[in-house]
Amino acid sequence: MLDFFLWRLLRGYAEFRASGGFAARFLNLCDAMRLHVWDLQFEGGDVCGRVSCRDYRRLRLAAGKAGMRLRCTGKRGLPFFLRRSRARWGLAVGAAVCAGLAVFLSGFLWSVETGDVGAVNEQALRAAAAQIGLYPGAKKPSMNGEDLAVALRRQMDGALSWAAVNVRGCRAVLEAREAAALQTLPDPAFGAPCDLVADFDGLLLQLEVHSGEKKNAVGNGVKTGDLLISGTRLDREGKPHYYEARGVVTALHEDARTMETPSALQLERVVAVRRVPVLHLWHLSLPLGVFPRGGTCTACTRTESAVLHGVTLPFSLEWRTRCYWAACEAEAAPLAFDSFVLALNERYRATRVLSGEVSAATADGVLTLTQRSRVIDFMGVKRPVAARKGAASD
Amino acid sequence: MKHLWNRRLRVLQRVDEAAAIAAPRVELSADKQAVVEGCGGVLCCGETLVRLSCGPLVLELAGSALCLNHLSDSRVCVSGSLTALRFVSA
Structure with missing residues (x-):
């Protein structure tokens, strides 16, 4: 369709109005004489349409045969434009220079x-x-x-x-x-000599030794600091050798967590948002509006630059946005409960929780959330052997 | 007997083909455009009614702001807001 339109524009066409006579006969004659007419409209008995330049003379003949009076109402297309612009040679020179520049500049990287x-x-x-x-x-x-x-x-x-x-x-x-960097393997050497000791009170359910000497047994109750796996081993001559104690220890214990927070929260809420566009032309900035004064606010900007074929043009539109805040008071319980549950989830990610309960109490404007649960958790924290030796010597 | 039957059949086939060629073929694009093939000529044209000769039939296209976009050998393209399409025996 566009091809047709461009082709007609290049060839040139005339707009006509045929009045009086027999419109149907006129159209049939056009068809019979193979005249290229299109966009035929009927306005109160008149026929308006378009015809190619070449066929206009023969169209007059068809109109005469049908008893119609033909008038040309317009001339469109390149041939007519060129004829009109014959005296304006600067236009043609400008177009030629522009085309030459485009061809010349297209030989460079922009x-x-x-x-x-x-x-x-x-x-x-x-x-x-x-x-x-x-x-x-x-x-x-x-x-x-x-x-x-x-x-x-x-x-x-x-x-x-x-x-x-x-x-x-x-x-x-x-x-x-x-390029892929050479991967460095971890140092295969053992870590520093240490013991594995209990980091909370509980009942031992599993004690698996990977390195070191077992110093406790499954089913024993242990307190914080009790030795689980020792990193010291005596040889036949009674000479101590120190290793890094490693193993997997799990224990059943009662865990309690509390969180305290003010029962009422001072929050800020957005009361208004204002946007002001600023037009940047080269080094000139033209604000196209003003912000209201007063109030606390935060600001952000977003710039829309004009880009042509990957080249940023020297004008842009910047949107400056300000959010105006106002203080308000809100109940802390729902928010505090959510954050408490999130913290618990993080804490018990690698823990098996057997049972638990969460309670809330408010006193003197302080909300206290307490969680008690019965869990099976990994036990054991490394304590350097040197510390034990030092303690023993003391 | 068989030869006679075949000859009659051929005659009938020719009649069918001729009828198919003469029969108009109308293609509608919603109510905005109608392309008519096998049209013998324009009988009447106006803003609200276009009558086309299609062999033994007359095709009437009614609507508003009708426009003949294309007019060539046995093919007419009518655009506008079409409301009715009717075949009338000539």
Whole structure:
């Protein structure tokens, strides 16, 4: 459809109005004479339509045969435009200069952009690209993308495992991946000598020794600080050797958590949001509105820059937004309960909870949330052997 | 006998083909556009009514702001707000 429209514009067409006579006969004659007419409309007995320049003379003949009076109401298209603009030679020169400039400038890179570069430093990548001749304003590279990518990798001196340079029109898009770093394995050496001791009171349910000497048994009740696995082992001659005690210990215990918070919270709520656009033209900033004065507020800005084919133009619209706040009072219980439950979930992520209850009490404007539960939890905290030795010597 | 039967059948087939060629074919795009193929000519045209000759039938297209977008050999494209499409025996 658009092709038809452009073709008609290029060829030129006339708008006509045929009045009087026999409209139907006129149309049939047009059809019979194979005249190219379109957009025929009927206005109070008149026929209005469009016809190509070439067929207009023959259309007059058809109108005469049908007893209609034909009038040309308009001329459209390139031939008529050129005829009208014959005296305005500056227009043609301007168009030619513009076309020449476009052709000339399309031989240069207008922008160099970075696409998906992973963890590669963009500045370093751009600097390396500039070294191989990829920078805004440079002539379009004669090399193909593959050679450019190889050159870029060489320039980055092995820092890239993969690179691609895609020249799309007047833009060059760089994509790269960093070279994989050599993985360093963890040091296989053992850790510092230590014992494993109980970090809370409880009943031992599991005691599995990976390194060291077992010093307690399943079913025993232990208190905080009791030795579970010892990192000291005596040889046949009674000489002590120190290791890092390691193992898995689980114990049943009663756990209690409390959280205190003021029963009423002082909150702030948004009472108004105002947005003011600011127009930036080169270095000139024109605010297109004002903010109301007073009140506490927070501000944020969002800038919409005009970008043409990847090149940022020197004008933009900045939206300055201010949120005005006002103090208000709210009940703390729901919020406190939510945060308390979240904290409990975090605490018991690796714990099996057998039973539990949460209670709340308010006294003197303080809300106290208490949780008591019966849990099976991992037990054991490392205590350096040196500390035990020091304690023994004391 | 068989030969006679085949000849009659061929004649009937030719009649059917001829009827199919002469029969108008109308394609509607909602109530905005109608493309008529196999049209013999325009009998009457106006803002609200367009009558087209389609062999033994006359096709009437009624509506408002009707416009003949295209007019060529046996093909007419009518656009506008169509309200009725009717075949009338000539």
